[in-house]
Amino acid sequence: MSNPDTKRETFAAEAIPSDVKTSVFLGNPAVDNLVSCMIAMGTELWATKRRLKVIEAVMAKTGVTPEMIEKYAPTDQERADWERDRDRFIELTLGSLANAGTRGIGSDFPG
Amino acid sequence: MIGRRTLFGAATASVALASVLNTEAAEAAVRAAARAAPAPGDVELRGADGRLERLGTLDLESQQDFTLGFRLMHSKKIRESSFKSFDRVLARNGMDPTTPISRQELIKLVENEPTINIAARTWLANQQVTWKTLQDYFHANADVYLSEMEAADRSGPGTLELNPKMLIPDYARHEIHIQPGGYVGDPFAGHIYHYGTNSFYISVIGHNEQDQVHKRTAERLPIPEDGKVRRILDMGCGSGQMTVALKERFPDAEVWGIDVGGPMVRYAHMRARDLGIGANFAQRLAEDTKFPDGYFDLVTSYIMHHELPADVTRKVIAEAQRVTRPGGVYYPVDFNSGGTKSLPRMMYGRWWDHRWNNEVWSFEYHAMDFTSEIGQRGFTIVKNAQAALPGFGVRHAIRA
Numbered sequence: 398m399s400n401p402d403t404k405r406e407t408f409a410a411e412a413i414p415s416d417v418k419t420s421v422f423l424g425n426p427a428v429d430n431l432v433s434c435m436i437a438m439g440t441e442l443w444a445t446k447r448r449l450k451v452i453e454a455v456m457a458k459t460g461v462t463p464e465m466i467e468k469y470a471p472t473d474q475e476r477a478d479w480e481r482d483r484d485r486f487i488e489l490t491l492g493s494l495a496n497a498g499t500r501g502i503g504s505d506f507p508g
Numbered sequence: 509m510i511g512r513r514t515l516f517g518a519a520t521a522s523v524a525l526a527s528v529l530n531t532e533a534a535e536a537a538v539r540a541a542a543r544a545a546p547a548p549g550d551v552e553l554r555g556a557d558g559r560l561e562r563l564g565t566l567d568l569e570s571q572q573d574f575t576l577g578f579r580l581m582h583s584k585k586i587r588e589s590s591f592k593s594f595d596r597v598l599a600r601n602g603m604d605p606t607t608p609i610s611r612q613e614l615i616k617l618v619e620n621e622p623t624i625n626i627a628a629r630t631w632l633a634n635q636q637v638t639w640k641t642l643q644d645y646f647h648a649n650a651d652v653y654l655s656e657m658e659a660a661d662r663s664g665p666g667t668l669e670l671n672p673k674m675l676i677p678d679y680a681r682h683e684i685h686i687q688p689g690g691y692v693g694d695p696f697a698g699h700i701y702h703y704g705t706n707s708f709y710i711s712v713i714g715h716n717e718q719d720q721v722h723k724r725t726a727e728r729l730p731i732p733e734d735g736k737v738r739r740i741l742d743m744g745c746g747s748g749q750m751t752v753a754l755k756e757r758f759p760d761a762e763v764w765g766i767d768v769g770g771p772m773v774r775y776a777h778m779r780a781r782d783l784g785i786g787a788n789f790a791q792r793l794a795e796d797t798k799f800p801d802g803y804f805d806l807v808t809s810y811i812m813h814h815e816l817p818a819d820v821t822r823k824v825i826a827e828a829q830r831v832t833r834p835g836g837v838y839y840p841v842d843f844n845s846g847g848t849k850s851l852p853r854m855m856y857g858r859w860w861d862h863r864w865n866n867e868v869w870s871f872e873y874h875a876m877d878f879t880s881e882i883g884q885r886g887f888t889i890v891k892n893a894q895a896a897l898p899g900f901g902v903r904h905a906i907r908a
Contacts, residue, residue: 400695401647401695403654405658406672407771409689409693409694409697409770410681412681412693413678415683417632417636417864422625422628423622423625423626423629424620424625432633436630436633436634437637439574440574443570443573443577444566444567444571444574447566447570448566448570
């Protein structure tokens with residue numbers, strides 16, 4: 398039974414779980430898991446983008462128009478700060494693409 | 509967008525009008541007013557979009573928006589790419605795409621095909637995220653939503669019967685569509701199912717956020733030749749959308765929705781109550797409804813049978829025959845059946861949906877000639893009848 402932490406009557410019964418979490422379609426469970434992570438990441442990213450759209454819409458009603466946001470020119474200090482943050486973001490999310498995988502799971506420490 | 513509460517002021521005026529003018533139009537205004545009035549204990553944290561209560565947070569609504577969008581893209585692009593890959597595999601192996609082959613052969617052919625399998629993995633991952641985000645939200649806010657249901661349990665319009673001691677058959681305990689907890693195992697099974705299936709409708713049949721598909725289906729259901737529709741049964745009613753649509757079409761009839769899932773009928777009753785619709789819901793089995801012989805003029809179900817083992821489907825038909833009055837109509841809405849020898853690509857899709865979308869009983873359903881089974885159990889099948897849900901099976905049966 399999938400129950401939240403409650404002592405209240407929920408009228409739920411014991412279910413027979415599916416085995417979907419153990420499924421492998423891409424030859425390697427790690428690859429399957431990575432793809433699942435990408436879908437979940439996309440969900441979160443879109444939720445963030447959609448929230449920004451709502452914030453812009455609400456701000457427009459209080460006098461801050463999308464055009465003002467679009468045309469905003471950052472100060473030199475802001476530009477430098479944002480570039481540093483952009484580079485950190487890219488390194489964190491995509492930096493591992495540069496890894497050269499040459500050593501198998503059973504390999505010894507480097508001599 | 510006009511929320512139900514926005515309508516409330518106008519609806520109050522309509523009630524006053526109805527008390528003066530006892531006309532049919534005025535009575536309709538009273539019903540509209542009942543729908544517009546917020547029910548006691550109704551939780552609408554972010555209001556409602558027509559008859560669909562908005563999800564409790566902007567993030568959850570956006571997460572569902574993403575999974576809907578991904579599903580639409582998947583059904584147009586990724587699946588198409590997978591189909592092409594399937595055809596290439598058949599061609600590479602010198603196989604004719606129009607000649608049926610066994611599912612074992614099919615699986616062996618495609619199990620190492622990246623395009624087909626990335627389509628499978630992404631579809632499942634998206635389905636999992638759809639369910640998980642909903643379940644996580646309702647569990648995190650369980651007290652609020654359990655209180656809402658508790659308030660609704662005890663109030664009308666309409667009635668609710670829960671049977672916590674009912675023996676739930678094993679066949680109904682599976683996590684159909686990989687919905688966590690399935691139809692019986694999560695306190696919020698009704699909430700999760702209702703919101704999670706909106707994306708299914710948009711990508712497969714059409715918009716259903718305002719129950720459009722259920723309403724159109726209910727409108728198209730045939731009635732007995734004598735025109736008498738006093739009592740209606742909706743078997744396996746789930747979140748109650750079809751039951752509600754039937755009550756809206758036949759406001760003077762006694763309408764019942766029954767389902768094996770306690771949380772399902774609980775949600776169905778609460779939602780009908782919030783809409784001001786006086787349908788009755790009970791936690792009962794379709795194969796053992798407890799209603800008297802010949803009680804109903806119209807018995808239906810909405811895409812329930814492909815979730816049942818074949819032997820249970822036969823018992824349900826017999827039960828429908830028992831509770832339908834002579835001359836009454838039995839019309840179970842469900843997929844076309846009677847085919848497990850379809851083209852290889854379709855056959856693979858059907859098998860995959862069965863195995864990995866956890867449609868545990870759908871293969872048994874498709875192997876059976878459902879219409880013929882109904883005709884063998886005391887019903888006369890009407891030939892050339894119209895489909896209540898276009899594209900699905902036509903099963904207009906009259907109780908002998």
